[in-house]
Amino acid sequence: MARKKQEDAPKGSPAWMSTFSDLMNLLLCFFVLLFSMSTVDAEKFKMVVASLQSSFSVLPSGGSSIGEGQLISSGVSQLKDFSMFFEQLATEGEESENGESEKDFKEAYEEEALKESEQMAEEISEEALKSGIQNQVEVDFNAQYVLLTLNGALLFDSGKSEIREDAYPLVDKIGAILSNYNGKIIEIEGHTDNVPISNDKYEDNDVLSMYRALSVANYIRGITDLDAGLLKSSGRGEYVPIADNATPEGRARNRRVEIKIYNSFGSDQ
Numbered sequence: 001m002a003r004k005k006q007e008d009a010p011k012g013s014p015a016w017m018s019t020f021s022d023l024m025n026l027l028l029c030f031f032v033l034l035f036s037m038s039t040v041d042a043e044k045f046k047m048v049v050a051s052l053q054s055s056f057s058v059l060p061s062g063g064s065s066i067g068e069g070q071l072i073s074s075g076v077s078q079l080k081d082f083s084m085f086f087e088q089l090a091t092e093g094e095e096s097e098n099g100e101s102e103k104d105f106k107e108a109y110e111e112e113a114l115k116e117s118e119q120m121a122e123e124i125s126e127e128a129l130k131s132g133i134q135n136q137v138e139v140d141f142n143a144q145y146v147l148l149t150l151n152g153a154l155l156f157d158s159g160k161s162e163i164r165e166d167a168y169p170l171v172d173k174i175g176a177i178l179s180n181y182n183g184k185i186i187e188i189e190g191h192t193d194n195v196p197i198s199n200d201k202y203e204d205n206d207v208l209s210m211y212r213a214l215s216v217a218n219y220i221r222g223i224t225d226l227d228a229g230l231l232k233s234s235g236r237g238e239y240v241p242i243a244d245n246a247t248p249e250g251r252a253r254n255r256r257v258e259i260k261i262y263n264s265f266g267s268d269q
Helices: 015-036 042-056 082-131 165-181 205-223 248-254
Strands: 071-073 137-141 145-151 186-191 231-237 256-262
Touching: 082 137, 082 145, 082 165, 145 165, 165 205, 165 256, 186 205, 205 231, 205 256
Parallel strands: 186 231
Antiparallel strands: 137 145, 145 256, 186 256
16 A cells, blocks of 8 residues: 655744744833833823734734733733723822922922011011110011010019010010011910919919910000901910020020011911
8 A cells, every 4th residue: 555645844934933923022012112111191101002902902812902801812811900000100100290399399489488588587687776676686587487586574574464664665666567567467475484373363374475475466456557367366385495494594585475477478378
């Protein structure tokens, strides 16, 4: 019996290698895109997703949608929530840019507020010098307000909240300075040392400091045309010391009245 002639193998590469080559090319393009897209633009992102969706469908029995988790070919699955992954990258990029923008805006805002407070402090220092009270009032400032500090011993007798008559000229000059800042929030705070006080009128330092601040506020309301609604007073008691209460000098510094003149940035809040 004659032997059957063996068929020659088909010329060229096997058919499966074409499919495999397509897959490798697509994967290469995919990782190149991941590498290159450090910043994701929303419109470009949509175009990329649409392009990849159509590209993956060239495989036999492959899925045509990237976000559905369908099979590319037997045994190989798409990356689930692929579009969500790109959206997350885009969101993180926008949040990073927004964070930097907010930080820059905040720094610029604080810088402008500080400049205004500094200018106000210079003006007030000049007015205090002209009035001859530069040694009786301390002037400081921050990004929110200009701070005037008056020694409590200049304004009040020990354990009392009524302004002494010999202190009227000082408060008059302070009122004249404050009149230049009508329309801004002005807050007057009373402070004491930590030596306990208790009498028929003031049960503790909190109450004493509150009445002292109120006395100064009411006096200034009476001698100026400042908006009474923007002139506030409060008692802080012994809780915000600026010196050591263990020494007589420190306690004397802590017995004080502070006047905060808010700049236009703080007054808008």
